[in-house]
Amino acid sequence: MTSGLGRVDMGARLGDAEVQRVYSDVEAYYGARVAKYGATPRGVDWSCQATQSLRFVQLLRICDFAAPFALNDIGCGYGALCAFLDLRYPDSRVDYLGVDLSRAMISRARRRFRRTDRRFAVGRASPRPADYSVASGVMNVNVGYSRAVWEDFIAAVLQDMRRTSRRGFSVNFMSDVVAASEAPDNSPETRLYRTSPERWIPYCENALGCSVETLENYGMREFTLLVRCRQNLAKDLPLRH
Amino acid sequence: MGAMIKDSTTLEILVQLNKRFDKDSLPEMIELQKEFAVFSSKRSLQQAFALLGIVPTDWSERRRWYKFLDHLKKYPSDLPKINGHDRVIKAFRDGLAAEKPIPISIKCHSAAEDPRVTVEKGRPVVFTIETHLIVSIPTTPGREVRKQVAEIVRKRRAAKKK
Numbered sequence: 001m002t003s004g005l006g007r008v009d010m011g012a013r014l015g016d017a018e019v020q021r022v023y024s025d026v027e028a029y030y031g032a033r034v035a036k037y038g039a040t041p042r043g044v045d046w047s048c049q050a051t052q053s054l055r056f057v058q059l060l061r062i063c064d065f066a067a068p069f070a071l072n073d074i075g076c077g078y079g080a081l082c083a084f085l086d087l088r089y090p091d092s093r094v095d096y097l098g099v100d101l102s103r104a105m106i107s108r109a110r111r112r113f114r115r116t117d118r119r120f121a122v123g124r125a126s127p128r129p130a131d132y133s134v135a136s137g138v139m140n141v142n143v144g145y146s147r148a149v150w151e152d153f154i155a156a157v158l159q160d161m162r163r164t165s166r167r168g169f170s171v172n173f174m175s176d177v178v179a180a181s182e183a184p185d186n187s188p189e190t191r192l193y194r195t196s197p198e199r200w201i202p203y204c205e206n207a208l209g210c211s212v213e214t215l216e217n218y219g220m221r222e223f224t225l226l227v228r229c230r231q232n233l234a235k236d237l238p239l240r241h
Numbered sequence: 242m243g244a245m246i247k248d249s250t251t252l253e254i255l256v257q258l259n260k261r262f263d264k265d266s267l268p269e270m271i272e273l274q275k276e277f278a279v280f281s282s283k284r285s286l287q288q289a290f291a292l293l294g295i296v297p298t299d300w301s302e303r304r305r306w307y308k309f310l311d312h313l314k315k316y317p318s319d320l321p322k323i324n325g326h327d328r329v330i331k332a333f334r335d336g337l338a339a340e341k342p343i344p345i346s347i348k349c350h351s352a353a354e355d356p357r358v359t360v361e362k363g364r365p366v367v368f369t370i371e372t373h374l375i376v377s378i379p380t381t382p383g384r385e386v387r388k389q390v391a392e393i394v395r396k397r398r399a400a401k402k403k
Contacts, residue, residue, distance in 0.1 A: 041294065042294070047294055048292065048293050048294025048295075049291075049292050049294065050273045050277060050279060050292045050293050050294075051269065051273070053276075053277065054269075054272060054273055054276055054277075057276060218272050219268040219269040219270075219271060219272030219273070220268075220269050220272070
């Protein structure tokens with residue numbers, strides 16, 4: 001059997017139709033969450049505002065707040081990061097674009113934030129290049145696919161983030177309680193995707209041409225990868241919508 | 242608790258609190274305290290628990306829960322000149338900032354026996370071997386409070402008749 005690791009190391013291989021199916025299921029999942037819990041941390045699967053904010057603290061370490069910059073927030077949900085930016089960095093100038101598969105989420109985000117520097121778009125990838133991109137928790141809930149397929153989906157997300165980020169991007173993952181290699185493929189336990197930094201660092205370095213810094217010791221059973229682009233691909237590559 | 246919120250809500254909140262501050266979750270709470278000063282004199286207990294999502298799942302009980310937390314300001318504590326509300330904040334703040342933090346456990350005791358919010362170290366349940374910081378909230382069962390209120394009303398009516 002081909003391991004998930006083998007598949008991704010060779011590059012994302014999901015066909016367009018299969019990718020579309022995964023995205024469609026992710027959209028349905030989060031649409032249901034926000035319908036049930038509203039524009040709250042639970043609506044995007046976080047336990048509370050405090051832990052959600054602690055994740056933002058780690059993800060935003062990729063950004064240089066000394067100068068204005070453009071930021072893409074992939075899987076932005078109802079736009080919680082906007083509120084956090086206003087609270088934590090009230091004087092900084094951030095041209096923010098939140099992107100989410102769920103129309104319901106984007107609709108709520110637009111209602112919450114009506115400013116020219118806070119925009120939102122429905123989609124799987126950002127329609128514009130930005131200095132930085134962040135994605136909080138978008139890879140955590142495997143909506144019923146095998147580990148290998150889910151990892152191909154993750155690789156596709158990372159590729160999109162790389163392509164639309166001039167300086168760098170950051171993502172977080174849940175740490176593996178049971179080693180990823182021991183987790184049986186297709187088991188119900190893999191519904192929550194857990195992994196280790198070693199699983200994705202080589203991919204970001206070799207396939208995406210980036211350097212990676214890992215943040216681990218911030219009290220949560222997860223880690224954040226700060227991925228810095230060695231060269232700016234965003235200006236050369238065509239954007240996918 | 243007791244008269245102010247339902248028994249089932251009290252139990253639910255105790256479970257939530259004791260889970261969030263147990264040995265496994267302690268590192269997360271320590272980081273949250275370091276980063277955001279969740280428990281501080283600048284934030285009420287209501288705000289701190291809202292940030293942590295420690296709220297009843299029953300929406301109709303939320304307002305009562307928040308009211309109860311504010312009501313703790315009227316409770317005495319085991320420290321002079323510190324009310325029950327501030328004592329709880331101090332216990333969490335000091336506990337999470339300790340050199341060697343230990344799990345924090347919340348329990349209730351009879352207000353009739355001791356009307357103060359108390360904090361001590363010990364084992365909150367027999368099956369744990371870990372020493373916890375135990376924050377104990379004085380509680381009067383709802384049934385007793387209703388009895389007391391009924392008694393007061395009865396006496397007032399009797400006095401009026403005279």
